[in-house]
Amino acid sequence: EIVMTQSPATLSVSPGERATLSCRASQSIGNTLAWYQQKPGQAPSLLIYGASTRATGIPARFSGSGSGTEFTLTISSLQSEDFAVYYCQQYNDWPRTFGRGTKVEIK
Amino acid sequence: EVQLVESGGDLVQPGGSLRLSCATSGFTFSDYGMNWVRQAPGEGPEWLSHISSGGSPIYYADSVEGRFTISRDNAKKSVYLQMNSLRAEDTAVYYCVSPLIIATKTVHWGQGTLVTVSS
Numbered sequence: 001e002i003v004m005t006q007s008p009a010t011l012s013v014s015p016g017e018r019a020t021l022s023c024r025a026s027q028s029i030g031n032t033l034a035w036y037q038q039k040p041g042q043a044p045s046l047l048i049y050g051a052s053t054r055a056t057g058i059p060a061r062f063s064g065s066g067s068g069t070e071f072t073l074t075i076s077s078l079q080s081e082d083f084a085v086y087y088c089q090q091y092n093d094w095p096r097t098f099g100r101g102t103k104v105e106i107k
Numbered sequence: 108e109v110q111l112v113e114s115g116g117d118l119v120q121p122g123g124s125l126r127l128s129c130a131t132s133g134f135t136f137s138d139y140g141m142n143w144v145r146q147a148p149g150e151g152p153e154w155l156s157h158i159s160s161g162g163s164p165i166y167y168a169d170s171v172e173g174r175f176t177i178s179r180d181n182a183k184k185s186v187y188l189q190m191n192s193l194r195a196e197d198t199a200v201y202y203c204v205s206p207l208i209i210a211t212k213t214v215h216w217g218q219g220t221l222v223t224v225s226s
Binding site for chain 2 (some may be wrong): 001008034036038043045046047055056057087089094095096097098099100101106
């Protein structure tokens with residue numbers, strides 16, 4: 001099974017600042033990586049697929065990069081609605097696996 | 108508009124069984140594989156199972172292999188999860204999840220259905 005490791009577990013950021021979240025795969029997954037955002041009481045919502053392609057309706061302040069085993073989600077200027085938990089997920093192989101998440105909180 | 112609506116969650120005793128259903132609309136269901144994902148309280152999502160558009164192949168997470176069975180009815184645009192030998196650690200919100208839908212360029216999740224395994 002491919003293990004997805006996210007860091008940091010918690011990121012304290014002020015509104016308007018940049019946030020950089022990391023995700024590492026235990027083996028190469030090419031670009032078969034998705035990022036999800038989850039707010040309390042809601043299902044996760046897709047932000048990025050193919051490591052760098054924004055899903056429908058996702059603002060340009062969200063960007064994804066990386067390939068192979070190292071991936072990054074960048075939020076260029078945090079808005080109040082961006083404070084949430086973010087998960088990465090690989091879809092290169094079965095079983096599909098998620099990281100344990102990064103909580104982005106208000107500093 | 109794509110919609111996924113789960114049902115069937117309930118309180119069940121350890122060792123019991125439950126069948127979850129997911130009714131879909133707004134996309135060509137028979138063209139896409141479908142997934143079940145769960146999320147235990149305070150935890151991250153856990154992918155459980157996938158069924159291909161035609162019914163096979165099927166894949167399971169190790170944690171549910173041999174206990175859970177995924178199935179689908181393309182005529183009813185629905186996917187199901189039969190859960191047997193339930194354990195306390197199966198307590199979670201269960202989501203029906205589409206793959207990336209070409210027309211909408213996103214993945215769709217249902218609202219979830221709560222399964223509680225407790226005596």
